[in-house]
Amino acid sequence: MSTPRTVLVVGGGAAGNAVTILLRRAGIAVDLIEAKDDWNATAGSGITLQGSALRVLRELGVWEQVKESGYAFGSVGITAPDGTVLQVQDDLRTGGDDLPATVGMQRPRLQQILIDAVRASGAAVRLGTRAETLDQDGEGVCVRFSDGTQGRYDLVIAADGLGSSTRAAVGITAKPEPTGMAIWRVAAPRPAGVTRTDLAYGGPAYIAGYCPTSDTTLYAYVVEANRDRASIPPESYAEEMRRLASAYGGHWPEITAHITDPAKVNYTWFDRMLVEGSWHRGRVVLAGDAAHCCPPTLAQGAALSLEDAWVLAGMLTESGTWDDALLQAYHDRRIARVRPVVDASVQLGQWQLDGVRDADVPGLMGRTMTMLRELP
Structure with a gap:
């Protein structure tokens, strides 16, 4: 044919x-x-x-x-919950050496x-x-x-x-199928010192991280065990994410101050x-x-x-x-x-x-x- x-x-x-x-x-x-x-x-x-x-x-x-x-950035930082940087590791350039390792975007x-x-x-x-x-x-x-x-x-x-x-x-x-984890995400202004992804393991969540998405913005996320979504009213999303994020130091206090609008906070399970x-x-x-x-x-x-x-x-x-x-x-x-x-x-x-x-x-x-x- x-x-x-x-x-x-x-x-x-x-x-x-x-x-x-x-x-x-x-x-x-x-x-x-x-x-x-x-x-x-x-x-x-x-x-x-x-x-x-x-x-x-x-x-x-x-x-x-x-x-x-x-x-664009080329490394990831691992921090303690209080914001202390424990390790910075270069990202592998999976797209080839002529492209950045990572680009964050809105x-x-x-x-x-x-x-x-x-x-x-x-x-x-x-x-x-x-x-x-x-x-x-x-x-x-x-x-x-x-x-x-x-x-x-x-x-x-x-x-x-x-x-x-x-x-x-x-x-x-x-x-x-759900894996047992869930994530809170929000867009926020980028603190001047945020130039890569940083991940904090431990604290009240499994992971608290952020990624710069432009010269002025980032998105932040907190990963926890999944909960019954029906038990979390959408109008409480900002409060819930802010509660988890407030336990983290470093750049997190500045980020957390902008988690105020529940309509801008997203909550999804990992599948x-x-x-x-x-x-x-x-x-x-x-x-x-x-x-x-x-x-x-x-x-x-x-x-x-x-x-x-x-x-x-x-x-x-x-x-x-x-x-x-x-x-x-x-x-x-x-x-x-x-x-x-x-x-x-x-x-x-x-x-x-x-x-x-x-x-x-x-x-x-x-x-x-x-x-x-x-x-x-």
């Missing part, structure tokens, strides 16, 4: 936006639908982008904007950069729209949308996140998921968080999603035939890289939950990050 030329991308997050940009660059017609009317343009506080993510962003053509908007700014690139690509974008039904045959997928319209596509890429309805619609039963077997059913294929997720203990969630998009788009544009063999090859290539990251991310948290004091944390992190220096 001739090379299919029409793709539906479900979901406008990192994976969906990235695969859209890359497929459009290859001349493939792409429709992108996103369930949220605002395209997630204001969601989230901050994001840590390591070199493996920056490498893909450079391939997307947005690296210069990311560099100008974010805050998550809405990264999303807007990707949105602008999708718009510029010429993709057809429909917001506030869901795929209600997917009917497949040997040549394509007929999709009925939530607005009553329908379309036919050679391939559907499900990049609709952790709770992917597309994943469930094609009979893939994997669901995210784990890895779809086993193939990541496709017929002509519907998963990418990003729809296929896998892990705790942010290695800060690799966005990087893995961006890599999925890069690898999948490359395989689709290089092949004249889109079939089971190609989509299975995509899975096989990605699973060898994704599984170690998911497993290591979960293990790092589990050691803390279990109170293991002699765990080989540096060894596990070093092995995993070294692997990520290789091209996906």
Whole structure:
């Protein structure tokens, strides 16, 4: 058969936006639908982008904007709860020596950069729209949308996140499972002395950390055992995070003073998921968080999603035939890289939950990050 030329991308997050940009660059017609009317343009506080993510962003053509908007640094500090710096370690440049080890960014700014690139690509974008039904045959997928319209596509890429309805619609039963930890996050002004990520272990939480996201901003986070979310009213979020953060010294008192607006504080559980077997059913294929997720203990969630998009788009544009063999090859290539990251991310948290004091944390992190220096 001739090379299919029409793709539906479900979901406008990192994976969906990235695969859209890359497929459009290859001349493939792409429709992108996103369930949220605002395209997630204001969601989230901050994001840590390591070199493996920056490498893909450079391939997307947005690296210069990311560099100008974010805050680049090359080390991580380990501190005591009182703020005493115990160790400073250089980060591995997983994207290569010509890219920073790490860039912190305001998550809405990264999303807007990707949105602008999708718009510029010429993709057809429909917001506030869901795929209600997917009917497949040997040549394509007929999709009925939530607005009553329908379309036919050679391939559907499900990049609709952790709770992917597309994943469930094609009979893939994997669901995210909580790991036992939860995180409080907030954006705040950056104290002048904050020039890298610092992590404090111990105190009332498992981890208290922050990451600079621009010359003037950072995002701060506190990790604790997960609690029943129904028992924490949203209006108390600032008070709860402030209570935990107030136990930490160093730059934390200045940061904590800005934790006042509960609407700006985010509370989420850590989840784990890895779809086993193939990541496709017929002509519907998963990418990003729809296929896998892990705790942010290695800060690799966005990087893995961006890599999925890069690898999948490359395989689709290089092949004249889109079939089971190609989509299975995509899975096989990605699973060898994704599984170690998911497993290591979960293990790092589990050691803390279990109170293991002699765990080989540096060894596990070093092995995993070294692997990520290789091209996906």
